[in-house]
Amino acid sequence: MDETTAANPDVDVMTIDGPSGSGKGTISRLVAARLGWHYLDSGALYRAVAVAAGWSSLDLSDVAALVRCTHATEVGFRDSAEGEPRVLVNGIDATDELRTETAGAAASAIAAIPEVRSALTERQRAFRQPPGLVADGRDMGTVIFPQAAHKVFLTASAEERAERRYKQLKDKGVSVTIGGLLQEIVARDARDANRAVAPLRPAPDAVVIDTTGLAVEVVVARVLELVSGPHR
Ligand code: DC
Numbered sequence: 001m002d003e004t005t006a007a008n009p010d011v012d013v014m015t016i017d018g019p020s021g022s023g024k025g026t027i028s029r030l031v032a033a034r035l036g037w038h039y040l041d042s043g044a045l046y047r048a049v050a051v052a053a054g055w056s057s058l059d060l061s062d063v064a065a066l067v068r069c070t071h072a073t074e075v076g077f078r079d080s081a082e083g084e085p086r087v088l089v090n091g092i093d094a095t096d097e098l099r100t101e102t103a104g105a106a107a108s109a110i111a112a113i114p115e116v117r118s119a120l121t122e123r124q125r126a127f128r129q130p131p132g133l134v135a136d137g138r139d140m141g142t143v144i145f146p147q148a149a150h151k152v153f154l155t156a157s158a159e160e161r162a163e164r165r166y167k168q169l170k171d172k173g174v175s176v177t178i179g180g181l182l183q184e185i186v187a188r189d190a191r192d193a194n195r196a197v198a199p200l201r202p203a204p205d206a207v208v209i210d211t212t213g214l215a216v217e218v219v220v221a222r223v224l225e226l227v228s229g230p231h232r
Helices: 024-035 042-055 063-072 101-110 114-125 140-144 158-171 178-194 216-228
Strands: 012-017 038-041 075-079 085-089 132-137 150-155 207-210
Touching (some): 012 216, 024 216, 038 042, 042 101, 042 132, 063 114, 114 140, 140 150, 158 178, 207 216
Parallel strands (some): 012 150, 150 207
């Protein structure tokens, strides 16, 4: 379905795409909160399908089974009492499992399958609800919301992204090395950027922001300026 015929074509959309560790998740959540808009974490959908496929011991090369699994997997988002976003997969809180490197790598692998991507397309577009939507992912500005009025592509050096991820995981008590994370990030970027369908790349009309060395607040302010000018 063309985006113009999709639900709520008049509702404002801001797309925030970029590689893993570029700060997309943090920035997108803050921007959505400041604007009072809805937030779509599209990566969580791919991770949820990957985790559900793992629960059913599906072979990641069995495309037909993965497509059935994509259609059958229910994904719910809700805030915990502490305001932390939680993700429910088939009714089970799978937030911590979703955030693991294993789930990320499996999500990246299944995300290269065109039928899995198209099975998730309308589900993502359904998040476009008033008063607006901030959509975070890899192909939000290129494929899912190509006519979005505001498009951002965040980047950061692979080293800085590995370091950010290292800090996040260390805070959670997960034992990893920066070198190992860097290798995983470079491998995942290559897979996401080189796949045939919806590869990771900025939309031609996206504003590219390199977040290396920038404080979160600085990036948030720059992104908000795109919606309402520098005086917001
Ligand atoms: O943003 P993330 O790290 O949670 O995403 C996990 C994987 O899902 C990522 O490596 C590629 C895939 N993905 C995608 O292909 N398209 C999206 N819009 C979001 C994520």
